[in-house]
Amino acid sequence: MAGALSSPGADLHVHSTMSDGTLPPGQLLAKASAKNLGWISICDHDAMPDQCRVWREAKALGIRYLPGLELSLQLPKCVDHLAATCRGYRLATGEVHVLIYGWLSSGGYVSELLHRMQEDRRRRMQCMFSALGEVGIRVGWQDLFESEKVESLDTPGRPHLATALVRLGYVNSVRQAFERYLAPGRPGYVSRRRELVGCAIRGAREDGGIVALAHPALYRDPLPLMDYLRTLGIDGVEVVHRDHSFRDIQILLRYARTHRLLVTGGSDYHGRETDASLGSIRVPARWAMELESAIAGDRGQ
Numbered sequence: 001m002a003g004a005l006s007s008p009g010a011d012l013h014v015h016s017t018m019s020d021g022t023l024p025p026g027q028l029l030a031k032a033s034a035k036n037l038g039w040i041s042i043c044d045h046d047a048m049p050d051q052c053r054v055w056r057e058a059k060a061l062g063i064r065y066l067p068g069l070e071l072s073l074q075l076p077k078c079v080d081h082l083a084a085t086c087r088g089y090r091l092a093t094g095e096v097h098v099l100i101y102g103w104l105s106s107g108g109y110v111s112e113l114l115h116r117m118q119e120d121r122r123r124r125m126q127c128m129f130s131a132l133g134e135v136g137i138r139v140g141w142q143d144l145f146e147s148e149k150v151e152s153l154d155t156p157g158r159p160h161l162a163t164a165l166v167r168l169g170y171v172n173s174v175r176q177a178f179e180r181y182l183a184p185g186r187p188g189y190v191s192r193r194r195e196l197v198g199c200a201i202r203g204a205r206e207d208g209g210i211v212a213l214a215h216p217a218l219y220r221d222p223l224p225l226m227d228y229l230r231t232l233g234i235d236g237v238e239v240v241h242r243d244h245s246f247r248d249i250q251i252l253l254r255y256a257r258t259h260r261l262l263v264t265g266g267s268d269y270h271g272r273e274t275d276a277s278l279g280s281i282r283v284p285a286r287w288a289m290e291l292e293s294a295i296a297g298d299r300g301q
Contacts, residue, residue, distance in 0.1 A: 008036055008037060008038030008039075008282075008285065009037065009038060009039070009282030009283060009284060009285055010037065010038060010039035010040070010041075010064075010066075010266075010282055010283050010284070010285050010287060010288040011032065011037055011039070011040050011041070011266045011267050011269070011278065011279070011281065011282050011283070012039065012040070012041040012043075012066060012068065012099075012101075012264045012265060012266040012283065012287070012288060012291070013041065013043050013068070013070075013099060013214070013238065013241070013264070013265065013266025013267065013268050013269075014028060014032075014040060014041070014042055014043065014266060014267060014268070014269040014270075014278065015042070015043065015044055015045070015070075015268070015269065015270045015271075016028050016042050016044055016049065018042075018044040018047045018048070018049050018155065019044035019045035019046065019047050019070075019155045019157065020045060020155075020157055020159040020160060020270060021044070021269070021270045021271050022270060022271030022272065023271050025042055025049045025053075025054050025057070026054075026057055028040075028042065028278075029054070029057050029058050029061055029063060029065075030061065031278050032061075032063055032278060032279070033061040033062065033063055035277075035278055035279025036279065037063060037278075037279055037282065038063065038064060038285050038288075039063065039064040039065075039066060039285055039288040040058065040063055040064075040065060040066070041065070041066040041067070041068035041101060041266070041288075042054065042067075042068055043068035043069055043070040043099050043214075043266075044069065044070065044155070045070050045071075045072065045155055045157060046069075046070070046071060046072060046114060046117045046118065046121065046155050047069075047114065047118070047155040048067070048069050048104075048114070051067045051103065054067075055067075064285075064288065066101055066288055066291060066292060067101065067102060067103055067104070068099060068100065068101050069099070069100045069101075069104075069110070069114075070097055070098070070099055070100075070214055071097065071098050071100060071113075071117075071195070071200055071204075072095060072096075072097055072117075072192070072194055073095070073096050073097070073098060073194050073195055073196065073197040073200050074094050074095060074096070074194035074195065074196055074197060075094040075095075075096055075196075075197055075228075076094075076196060076198075077094070079228055080093055080094025081094075082219070082221060082224055082225040082228055083095060083096045083219055083225060084219065084220040084221070085218055085219055085220065086218065086219070086220045092184050092191060092192075093184070095194065096197055096213070096219075096225070097213075097214040097215065098197070098200065098201070098204075098211050098212065098213055098214055098234070099211070099212045099213075099214045099238060099264060100204045100209040100210070100211050101209060101210045101212070101264070101291050101295060102207070102208050102209035102210055102295040103208065103295070104204070104207045104208060104209055105207055105208070108203075108206070108207040109203030109204065109206060109207050110203060110204055110207050110209065113195055113200065113203065116195075117155075117195070118155055120192055120193050121155055121156055121157065121192070122156060124190050124191075124192050125141075125144075125156045125157075125161065127190040128158075128161060128182075128188050128189070128190045129141075131187060131188050131189075131190060132181060132187070132188040134187070135181075135187045135188070137165070137170055137181070137188070138168075139161070139164055139165065139168060139170075143164040143167070143168060144156060144160050144161065144164050146164075146167065158178070158182045159174065161177070161182060161188075162174040162177035162178060162182055163177075165177040165181065197229070197232065198232045201229070201232045201233050201234055202232070202233060205233060205235070208295065209295070210235045210236060210262060210291055210294050210295055211233075211234050211235050211236070212234065212235060212236035212237055212238055212261075212262065212264050213225070213226060213229055213234060213236075213237050213238060214238050214241075215238055215241045215243060215244070215268065216237055216238060216252060217241065217243065217244045217245070217248035217252065218241075218243055222252070223251075223255060226255060226259075230259060230261075234261075235261065235262050235294065236256070236261045236262030236263060236264055236291075237252055237255070237256050237261050237262075237263060237264070238252075238263075238264050238265055238266070239252045239253050239256060239263045239264065239265050239283075240264075240265025240266065240281065240283050241265060241266070241267075241268055241281075242267050242268050242269075242275070242276045242281055243268075262287075262290060262291055262294055263283075263287055263290075264283070264287060264291060265281075265283040265287065266281065266282075266283065267280065267281040267282075
């Protein structure tokens with residue numbers, strides 16, 4: 001499973017410069033090919049690259065490509081405690097991340113949601129610039145461009161801003177940027193408007209997508225959270241992740257099999273120095289094939 005380097009396997013959760021990764025989609029595919037990955041899914045935060053172009057490039061490299069996306073969503077207030085995070089993960093109260101797999105229509109629910117989310121990300125970033133200015137930190141859009149090899153700034157986020165603060169000399173590390181300025185409750189933090197998770201799950205499934213909870217072991221109580229999300233129609237769960245222990249994987253896999261959920265997994269690779277190298281975490285190719293089959297119409301429920 002994880003770390004089985006002799007098998008082509010799959011990595012179904014990686015990030016590109018479409019969001020906060022360090023490699024453009026094409027270079028990411030080339031790196032995956034060099035690492036002997038058989039399948040890959042680029043799951044950028046609230047953004048998708050040109051899916052047909054990526055598919056063609058992957059095919060030319062001999063890699064199977066599964067379109068993906070990672071959405072940042074919100075639980076209703078009555079159950080937002082279920083998404084409380086642990087292990088230092090930096091999510092706001094009630095924030096939950098899901099992975100969506102599939103060839104989603106350009107004019108459907110998800111594409112409209114992404115447009116709204118990207119507009120809100122730009123609004124939020126401008127507000128963070130202003131908030132930081134009030135504590136003597138001068139930072140703007142050009143600093144983001146200079147600090148990141150970005151594909152676009154349609155989805156600017158706190159990691160982009162943290163990197164800019166390091167480059168400008170205000171902090172010594174991205175971690176310090178979050179701890180001093182960008183984490184909830186700090187002077188540069190501005191909350192985002194997030195879609196309710198139930199609306200997003202329903203809309204994504206209507207668009208033909210398959211929805212799975214991302215990195216569940218990073219939440220304090222992952223199984224009660226999964227119990228709730230199953231009532232909303234979620235299809236699967238990310239079992240393997242770079243921050244999941246072997247015990248986490250066993251518990252999540254048992255839960256998924258018990259409740260007939262699809263399983264996925266990956267490295268959550270961004271290309272940062274602290275990341276596991278691309279290809280060092282991979283899951284069985286059959287997981288990707290099961291997802292592809294479900295996308296085609298057989299959800300296995």
